[in-house]
Amino acid sequence: MQQSRTQCPSCPGCVSDSDCFPLAGLDTAACGSETPSPPQEGEASSHGCVSFYQTQGRGGTAVPPPPWVASSLLGQHSSVGAAGRCLSSAAVDQPNLTDRVKMRSTVMFYLCYLLCVAVGLACVACVCVWNSRWRGGFAWDGSGLQFNWHPVLMVTGLVVLYGYGAVLYRVPLTWGQNKLPWKLLHAALMLLSLILSVLGLCAVFDFHNAQKIANLYSLHSWIGIAAVALFAAQWTAGLAGFLLPCSPVSLRMLLKPVHVWLGGSILLLSVAACISGINEKLFFVLKANSSGGPYSSLPSEALLANSLGVLIVAFGLVVLKILSNTKWQRPESRPEGMAYTPLLQGEIE
Numbered sequence: 001m002q003q004s005r006t007q008c009p010s011c012p013g014c015v016s017d018s019d020c021f022p023l024a025g026l027d028t029a030a031c032g033s034e035t036p037s038p039p040q041e042g043e044a045s046s047h048g049c050v051s052f053y054q055t056q057g058r059g060g061t062a063v064p065p066p067p068w069v070a071s072s073l074l075g076q077h078s079s080v081g082a083a084g085r086c087l088s089s090a091a092v093d094q095p096n097l098t099d100r101v102k103m104r105s106t107v108m109f110y111l112c113y114l115l116c117v118a119v120g121l122a123c124v125a126c127v128c129v130w131n132s133r134w135r136g137g138f139a140w141d142g143s144g145l146q147f148n149w150h151p152v153l154m155v156t157g158l159v160v161l162y163g164y165g166a167v168l169y170r171v172p173l174t175w176g177q178n179k180l181p182w183k184l185l186h187a188a189l190m191l192l193s194l195i196l197s198v199l200g201l202c203a204v205f206d207f208h209n210a211q212k213i214a215n216l217y218s219l220h221s222w223i224g225i226a227a228v229a230l231f232a233a234q235w236t237a238g239l240a241g242f243l244l245p246c247s248p249v250s251l252r253m254l255l256k257p258v259h260v261w262l263g264g265s266i267l268l269l270s271v272a273a274c275i276s277g278i279n280e281k282l283f284f285v286l287k288a289n290s291s292g293g294p295y296s297s298l299p300s301e302a303l304l305a306n307s308l309g310v311l312i313v314a315f316g317l318v319v320l321k322i323l324s325n326t327k328w329q330r331p332e333s334r335p336e337g338m339a340y341t342p343l344l345q346g347e348i349e
Contacts, residue, residue, distance in 0.1 A: 106172055109328050112318060116167060119315045120160040126308040127155045134292075134301040135285075140203070142210030149203040151277065157196025158227060158270045159312055163319040165189030166263055170328045187243060190235050197228050220276040227269035234262050264323055271316040275309040282306075 131138070131148040138152075139145035165186055168174070174182045201224075208215050216225065241247050241255040282295050282305055292299035298306075322328060 105327050109170065109172065109322070112322055113167065113171065116163065116315065116318045116322065119311055119318060120163060123160055123308065123311045123315055124156050126304060126311060127152050130301070130304050130308060134304075142206060144207070146203055147207040150200050150207070151281070153196045153200030153203065154224070154277070155274055155312065157193045157200065158231070159274055159315065161189055161193035161196065162231070162267060162270060163315060165193060166267065167319055167322045169330045170322050175330055183242065187239065190238070194231055194235055197231065201228060218280060220273060220280050223269055223276065224273035227266055227273055230262065230269070231266050234259065234266060264320060267316055267319060271312055274312050278305050278309045
């Protein structure tokens with residue numbers, strides 16, 4: 001029997017078989033329909049997955065797939081949707097995770113900073129108690145009482161105040177603010193530390209000269225003089241490179257890494273000078289005929305002085321920990337190409 005062919009009313013160029021569903025084999029979108037025709041068997045849909053439809057017969061009539069195929073395809077769609085939701089949730093949670101990491105880092109810094117402050121105050125208290133109770137107090141008359149100023153001033157200035165000034169830029173409260181006041185405070189703390197260190201050297205030199213004792217003969221004195229000399233050079237170079245208006249940017253860029261490295265080295269020398277000086281002093285004063293007994297018997301004075309040495313070492317380690325942690329460094333927000341104004345104008349770095 002001859003089949004009749006009818007013309008598509010919407011698209012005159014299209015024809016269909018009369019014994020099949022009209023327009024079943026044509027692209028309905030091309031014929032004016034607003035919905036695209038379902039993809040053929042095995043053909044990928046616009047969503048990137050296999051179509052739920054199969055075709056049967058000559059006209060390609062769309063029929064649902066078997067139940068096991070439908071359930072498999074629905075499972076794939078569910079997995080893709082769940083994965084998309086997980087990725088979207090991870091993207092939302094990423095800022096929260098970053099905030100928690102920053103908060104944890106800030107809390108750890110303040111714990112280390114409080115430990116640094118507490119150990120430094122304990123060092124100053126121990127050295128004052130040692131020289132006031134067991135060494136007789138303080139004077140400036142060329143006697144042994146004048147020598148007692150030497151350990152107090154050196155521990156307070158060359159170790160504790162120096163460490164406080166070194167970690168000043170690591171405090172998060174100073175970030176994002178005008179850096180000039182913090183620069184001036186850093187320079188002032190270091191200058192006060194240097195003045196106390198020089199006064200401590202004057203106290204011991206005056207005592208040695210008054211008592212006809214040789215100067216600079218021990219390893220302790222060599223390390224101490226080296227630390228103070230480097231400290232004076234460090235402060236002068238920092239003033240010239242970071243605070244004076246005439247300092248060029250190239251000098252600052254060249255000086256900054258050296259300034260940071262030398263600062264930590266001076267702290268190590270200061271700690272070494274202090275603990276060697278404590279040990280030397282105990283060997284001089286705690287002998288077999290002393291009232292407290294020999295050093296080997298570990299009298300109360302030796303116990304306090306040894307504890308002072310341990311506290312000084314602990315203080316140095318905490319300061320170096322703060323300085324060496326890159327997460328606690330002050331962020332540099334000023335662009336590299338921006339002109340540098342050292343002192344006359346405030347700056348935010």
